[in-house]
Amino acid sequence: MKQFLSFVRKEFIHILRDPRSLLILLVMPQIMVLLPGYVIKNEVKDIRVAVLDQSRDIYTEQLTQRLYANEYFIGKGEVRTEEEAAELFKKGEIDLVVVFGPEFANRIIHSQDASVQLLADGSEPNQASVRVAYAQQVVAGFQKELAQQMAQTGTGQPFNIRVNSRMLYNPQQRSEVNFVPGVVGMVILLICCMMTSIAIVREREMGTMEILLASPLPSIDIVLAKLVPYMIISLIDMATILCLSYFVMNVPMSGSLMVYVITAVIYIFTSLMLGLLISTVVNTQLAAMLISLLLIVPTIYLSGMVFAVESMPIAAQIASNIVPAKWFISASRKIMVEGVSMEYVATEIRALAIEGLVFMLLAWRFFKTRLA
Amino acid sequence: MTDEIVIKAEGLTKKFGSFTATDHVTFEVRKGEIFGFLGANGAGKTTAMRMLCGLSQPSEGKATVAGYDVATEYEQVKRHIGYMSQKFSLYDDLTVEENLVLFGGIYGMPRNKVRDKIAELLQELGFEAERKTMVKSLPLGWKQKLAFSLAIFHEPSIVFLDEPTGGVDPVTRRQFWELIYKAADNGITVFVTTHYMDEAEYCDRVSIMVDGRIDALGSPAQLKQQFHGNSMYDVFYALARTAKRGD
Amino acid sequence: MKALPYLLTKEYKQMFRNWLLPVVFILLPIAMMNVVPRIATQEVKNLNIAVIDCDHSTLSSRLTQKLQASEFFNLYATCPNYRTAYDLLQEGNVDFIVTIENEFEHNLYRTSGADVMVTVNAVNGMKGGLGNSYLTQIIMQYAQELGYDNGAIARRPVTVEPRYLFNAALDYKPYMIPALMAMTLILLVGFLPALNVVGEKERGTIEQINVTPVSRIEFILSKMIPYWTVGIFIVGFSMLLAWKIHGVTPAGAIWMVFLFNIVYIFTISSLGLTISNYSDNMRQAAIVMFFFIVIFILTSGLISPIASMPHWAQEATRLNPLRYIITAMRDIYLKGSTFFQLLSQFLPLCIYGVVASVWAVISFQKNS
DSSP: OHHHHHHHHHHHHHHHTOHHHHHHHHHHHHHHHHIIIIIOOOOOOOEEEEEEESSOSHHHHHHHHHHHHSTTEEEEEEOSSHHHHHHHHHHTOOSEEEEEOTTHHHIIIIISOEEEEEEEETTSHHHHHHHHHHHHHHHHHHHHHHHHHTTSSOSSOSSOEEEEEEEESOTTOOHHHHHHHHHHHHHHHIIIIIIHHHHHHHHHHHTHHHHHHTSSSOHHHHHHHHHHHHHHHHHHHHHHHHHIIIIISOOOOOSOHHHHHHHHHHHHHHHHHHHHHHHHHOOSHHHHHHHHHHHHHHHHHHSSSSSOGGGSOHHHHHHHTTOHHHHHHHHHHIIIIIOOOGGGGHHHHHHHHHHHHHHHHHHHHHHHHHHO | OOSOEEEEEEEEEEEETTEEEEEEEEEEEETTOEEEEEEOTTSSHHHHHHHHTTSSOOSEEEEEETTEETTTOHHHHHHHEEEEOTTOOOOTTSBHHHHHHHHHHHTTOOHHHHHHHHHHHHHHHTOGGGTTOBGGGSOHHHHHHHHHHHHHTTOOSEEEEESTTTTSOHHHHHHHHHHHHHHHHTTOEEEEEESOHHHHTTSSEEEEEETTEEEEEEOHHHHHHHTTOSSHHHHHHHHHTTOOSOO | OTTHHHHHHHHHHHHHHSTHHHHHHHHHHHIIIIIHHHHOOOOOOOEEEEEEESSOOHHHHHHHHHHHHOTTEEEEEEOSSHHHHHHHHHHTSOSEEEEEOTTHHHHHHHSSOEEEEEEEEOSSHHHHHHHHHHHHHHHHHHHHHHHHHTTOSOOOSEEEEEEEESOTTOOSHHHHHHHHHHHHHIIIIIIHHHHHHHHHHHHTHHHHHHTSSOOHHHHHHHHHHHHHHHHHHHHHHHHHHIIIIIOOOOSSOHHHHHHHHHHHHHHHHHHHHHHHHTOSSHHHHHHHHHHHHHHHHHTTTSSSOGGGSOHHHHHHGGGOHHHHHHHHHHIIIIIOOOTGGGHHHHHHHHHHHHHHHHHHHHHOOSOO
16 A cells, blocks of 8 residues: 555656646636636627618617617618628628618508518527527517507407416526536546546656556556546546636535535546546557547537537437536536436436446456556 | 867856756867766766757856857857767657658758768668668667767767667677777767766776766876776776765 | 758658558548537527426317427427426426416416416526527417417518528538638647647657757748648548538638638647747647647637627637637638638738747747
8 A cells, every 4th residue: 555655646746746737737627617607608799780771761760779779789870782781791790680671661550561671690590590589579579569559459468378487597597507517527537538548658658667567566556546646636626616616606506515526536437447448558648649639529519518419410419428428417417506316316327337337347458458 | 189179168067047067167179089978877968968069058158069159159060060869869750761861961961972871871880671661660779870870970070979878788889889989080079978987998088077067087097097996987986976966 | 941851751751650640630520520510509409398288178288289399399298297397307308397277278268368387497508598488489479379360369560581691591510610620720730730849859859950950940840831731631621521511612712711721720830839849748738738729719709609708708819819710711601701801800810820930939949
């Protein structure tokens, strides 16, 4: 045991001697957490809107005023033709153009076929649909008043359905609530998988691995000694991220902290084993880095960290079950935000543990083959 | 050996913060000499050599190599020297021939000259069969010889060797020194650092560094007499005992 | 520059002798262009819902059917009570619960309105928000249909038609693909040459070059040029893949795609090199570069729009080269913008490139 600890100490010294990397390993996760909270948002605001008015009557005037007054929009004046509008779009100076057809007011009153066209910049699909939705709301509000004025529908509307929505867990739909569990998952993966595999392979590349292997300490201990510092760094990171998100960003920890920590530890174990596995199959640091990178890309996409998994093709959904981060992120969202008890995350914990064991066995196999 | 002085160091000093790696070192090397730059690990040999090669700025003092000041004219210095480092910096993933062509080209040697020299070199070393072999598959001793040949390929007037014979058996080392003698006979000045004291005997003159200073300077015979030793080991031991740095 | 051709020969040979590199150059664009656009959609669909029908009337069943028929939603289960539905939500099997009150039909005909409650798992704010808004729309449309069918409401006086310029179907792929190209490039052309240089520093082979008369610029060019050529290949290859696999082609000029990317490649390789000049070994360089890459990607507009960021953050993204290339590429691909229209992206990128390359050269020290 004492020998094992002395190896662990050596590994720590390696890391501490490189303060720049250590700093980044400790600070980068915090930034990755703060960014979604303060910088990365999905809300749509400051919609730059212009008006193409082919009618110029009292109703178009009113509608235009309402648009400009609306808090979501920034009025950018008029355009005369569609070509002018297209030019502004291409320059990136405008987001939405509201087109009023000719004889707008007339049509509203007499033929009831007035139309408003909303030209939106389709190059940003999600943004476009939300901008259109907001504009539609302004028009709908206007219409309702008109309809009441024209006494079409009377006092109350039969066949009226009132929809009451209750947003659970994250009523303000803050993006950080969704992102923070994902960020923790990413950070742990990076540190435990990429850094450890690089550390182990580095030793091999430098040639010092053989010296260590020749020592009386069982080779498994040498490798484990490499894992310990990174495990500790990732635990520190996890703790600091949680504190930061809880105290500064008001991300809840509604469930049991204990359950969360258990899940996290299992995930850390799985990631370390993955890092170990990678180190047994490559020979150069460069290769270890490239493979880790290639693993991180699917993690970002398939783990549900950023993109919702159900919206993906079936094949992708199946593939995402192999990504350890997916289980962790799912479990941590449930625990942190929904506050569920342990039985609701049993599936995730089981999946993580199985994966961890599989990686470990594979790593063991490859390691043995190497030595032989 | 002529009396022309090709390397001249005066009070050459390098400090890293409060640590003085090389401490006011002064010596001269004559053209065609084999000059051994000895000392224990950590004594400051590599630091001194790096300054002479134009890789590092002196903190104090000055030195000239091939007539150029190492502090201000280091790029000129580099045109006139060859270098072989501890790690035998050959490119492992290039063949023998490719390494030679590369460095020949870098020093501006015309292509046909390069071609001829390669043929000549391979024959001398007995490497013809290895022309297209990747350097990484060569045994260590061959790599060393190749690295040395590479260092003098462009016919520099001075060649710097930093611990060139680490890790090989005495016979291979001896063979290596044959190459050094040959180069010296052809007028190339050889500046070699080593911590193998038996190699010190092969040099025309040696200096011994202790704690960053030169504590002994002269031919092996002179030093043995001065320090009352039978071999260079004795000389070194007498000096090294007073050392505060290194192993 | 005499040494440059020889150095370049060496670099190209080394690059292709290492089997891993050419494989990555081919595989990564394929993975990015093929797999990612299919997966990385921020479209919301196939959301699982549970419906609790407390009324069991004709009208309530019709509403349930309508919900089921929607392409956005997947009727996971109909539940007898809230408890069972909530269990499903907690388990993660559904994200929305629609509760239809038990006097639904009666209230629709007789009183001022019926109530439907929508419970949303809003952990993923965007998914929750969009899903809620689709559900509300479907339910409101249903109410309107009932109104028309029963003669209670006349046609609306004003119809609103949305028209989406440049991307009528709001297809997510042309939106993602240009950005993915930028991401592939920064990984390969920003990261790798820098690692290459640090690797030589670590192994000691860089000393051998430092000691020769090879100038800084020659050395740097010899490292960069192979990766620049790889970068240009990747741009072309990615465009080809995007065309063949997804049928996505640029609305704008192809030469502009190359021009902007060339400046971009120049910039990121210089940035990578600068970082490696300040690093002693590969691990350090990798961590620092990774840090920058993550921050650049997150704040580039790839994942969430720059316009949604707080104003100080929007200003800060001016320092992000990815912002310019992604905006430019999206505009070229989708809007067919001309060069002059995109000057506001091109100029900053050029300035960035110049500053980065000068810094890279200055910070590279042959002699310390």
